[in-house]
Amino acid sequence: MDLGALPVELVAILRQHWGHQGFRPLQLQALQATLQGKDSLVILPTGGGKSILYQLPPLTKTYALSVVVTPLLALAMDQVNRCEEVTIEACTWNSETSETTKQMISKDILAGEPSYKLLYTTPESLRHPALREALLAAASNGCLMSFAIDEAHCVAEWGHNFRPAYLQLSTLKDDFPSIPIAAFTATATHEVQRSISETLQLRNPVKLQGSFNRSNIKYQVRCKEIINDGTPDAILKDLVSFLQAQEGSGIVYAHLRATCDWVASALIDADIDAAAYHAGKSTHVRRSIQQDWVDGSLTCVVATIAFGLGIDKPDCRYVVHWNPSSSLEGFYQESGRAGRDGQPCTSVLYASTQDMADLHKLEKGTRRGAVQAVNEYALAPGCRRKKLLSFFGEKDHRCSPQDQPCDFCQDPHSVTSALQKQDAAVATKSVAAACRMAGHSAARASQRALGEASDDPPDPVLAGLTRCPESVLPAQQPKRIAPPAAWSCALSGSRPVPNDLLPLGHHAGILSHTDTAQQGVLEDSPVLIDSPHGRATARDRALKDRNAWQAPALSMGSGRVGAVHGSKPINISSSSSSSKSCGSRSEPNAIGILAKPMMKRIKRGGFVAPRKA
Numbered sequence: 001m002d003l004g005a006l007p008v009e010l011v012a013i014l015r016q017h018w019g020h021q022g023f024r025p026l027q028l029q030a031l032q033a034t035l036q037g038k039d040s041l042v043i044l045p046t047g048g049g050k051s052i053l054y055q056l057p058p059l060t061k062t063y064a065l066s067v068v069v070t071p072l073l074a075l076a077m078d079q080v081n082r083c084e085e086v087t088i089e090a091c092t093w094n095s096e097t098s099e100t101t102k103q104m105i106s107k108d109i110l111a112g113e114p115s116y117k118l119l120y121t122t123p124e125s126l127r128h129p130a131l132r133e134a135l136l137a138a139a140s141n142g143c144l145m146s147f148a149i150d151e152a153h154c155v156a157e158w159g160h161n162f163r164p165a166y167l168q169l170s171t172l173k174d175d176f177p178s179i180p181i182a183a184f185t186a187t188a189t190h191e192v193q194r195s196i197s198e199t200l201q202l203r204n205p206v207k208l209q210g211s212f213n214r215s216n217i218k219y220q221v222r223c224k225e226i227i228n229d230g231t232p233d234a235i236l237k238d239l240v241s242f243l244q245a246q247e248g249s250g251i252v253y254a255h256l257r258a259t260c261d262w263v264a265s266a267l268i269d270a271d272i273d274a275a276a277y278h279a280g281k282s283t284h285v286r287r288s289i290q291q292d293w294v295d296g297s298l299t300c301v302v303a304t305i306a307f308g309l310g311i312d313k314p315d316c317r318y319v320v321h322w323n324p325s326s327s328l329e330g331f332y333q334e335s336g337r338a339g340r341d342g343q344p345c346t347s348v349l350y351a352s353t354q355d356m357a358d359l360h361k362l363e364k365g366t367r368r369g370a371v372q373a374v375n376e377y378a379l380a381p382g383c384r385r386k387k388l389l390s391f392f393g394e395k396d397h398r399c400s401p402q403d404q405p406c407d408f409c410q411d412p413h414s415v416t417s418a419l420q421k422q423d424a425a426v427a428t429k430s431v432a433a434a435c436r437m438a439g440h441s442a443a444r445a446s447q448r449a450l451g452e453a454s455d456d457p458p459d460p461v462l463a464g465l466t467r468c469p470e471s472v473l474p475a476q477q478p479k480r481i482a483p484p485a486a487w488s489c490a491l492s493g494s495r496p497v498p499n500d501l502l503p504l505g506h507h508a509g510i511l512s513h514t515d516t517a518q519q520g521v522l523e524d525s526p527v528l529i530d531s532p533h534g535r536a537t538a539r540d541r542a543l544k545d546r547n548a549w550q551a552p553a554l555s556m557g558s559g560r561v562g563a564v565h566g567s568k569p570i571n572i573s574s575s576s577s578s579s580k581s582c583g584s585r586s587e588p589n590a591i592g593i594l595a596k597p598m599m600k601r602i603k604r605g606g607f608v609a610p611r612k613a
């Protein structure tokens, strides 16, 4: 094909096969890069039209084959079906392909005039010797047009963990130096982009990046702790009323298979047309659920995140997250499955401080910090769109009149007040737990202290603390503490966490017990939370910043309390000097993690703050 005539000819092919009138932004540039033999990294939002970018190039020549590497078999099957619909010959080569079919495909390619335009495979199957041999032959006789790596963020995200074959894609460039590689993704931070380029050994790749903004999605967050009593049943009720108000179909994502089953059956009981989808279901059942949903004969799929990757259902009207995703990239991908047709749609995220604490615990080394970004999105006030987009490097793009407004932009006051209520609810629970541990008398004393008049502005956490109900106080002082869950103490993002517990400049975070802390309590040891750098440093910092909260933590008659903030554990000093500094007290405090005004009041109320070292 004459490269000078490309745009016109490419539009003709686009019309002939897909019936689209013209290219979307960046599509033409991406196609030209591949056709000119250049490597490329294409980052277009979900539903941005990436598939055409690897499906179209082989249609420009009589004999040309493009290899598409996809992460999932279901995804490849779905793509092959879509190719059939637009009359493009495509096949798959993966672990489910029979030996006979593999032989037939390799014979076809080796003959030098491949009848397929597209071959969909996985990173693992690409290393199959017979396929490699056939592709090398195709490259040498000029029939191999390109390699497309779809969902290329998997190279960075999965390569290091459970899909090592993704890392081995690095050998593609060694084996096929003259064949262009095009990497496609909807989500890639700068770091992920670099990792993709390096792993695939892309050579001066043409980088094409569209805006990440999905202006037709209305982003909402619901704070679980303040949905009635915050129990799963209450949240479920809330979900049911949301779904009943929806027109059209959608997805509810949950982390666990059991949760998917439970939620799906509850939705069915509420007369919502739903089905659970997860790896525990047979392939046959999963396929039929997926098909029914795509066809529109099933309204709601309650699924783990395995569902939806690469499924083209343009009219998905909502995506609900029953639990927060473990990264904002993941959340963007999943919520982006709504509204691929460009029509208004909704993303709802149910989030609690406990969810965040759980995610922090599971966070792995290479992904540290990812949960904190989700926490900021969900549990700190501010435009959700702005937070999502700035995560991907698009600064200062908040909801504009062209965008569906997020919940914050629509009503900042109610989002802020919901977050404050959530803080208060969490604090109440924490104090209740502390009360149970430390005993009746301490709790009474702390309530006395809290009841004192003060000039401090109203503090939502404090409000929660003062509401610590009498009913939670045990009649007798317990010998042992409440179960670990009761130890979790969180201050959500709507207010800064005391500086002493965080590196300066950070806001919002999760504080919860550590195993060491728990052990300390069980051992009946004195309590002191210390900063990772030692208490002297913490105190110095506090002195520098007059607003900083000066007392690093809390005292407790028995036991130790530890705190974790994201990747930065706040160690408990276990040295003898720390124990000494804690001193012995006749009346233990009952509070785990304290805000500055709270600390002041406690001091005024006669509580003994930890002695300085």
Ligand SMILES: Nc1ncnc2c1ncn2[C@@H]1O[C@H](COP(=O)(O)OP(=O)(O)OP(=O)(O)O)[C@@H](O)[C@H]1O
Binding pocket: 018, 020, 021, 022, 023, 024, 027, 044, 045, 046, 047, 048, 049, 050, 051, 052, 185, 186, 309, 310, 311, 312, 314, 340
């Ligand atoms: N130039 C175009 N004009 C009109 N519609 C288009 C154009 N290009 C693609 N589309 C349509 O947009 C929809 C989304 O395209 P596609 O599935 O390729 O998106 P994607 O970028 O791969 O999304 P995802 O990352 O979610 O998989 C499809 O229905 C496709 O037919």
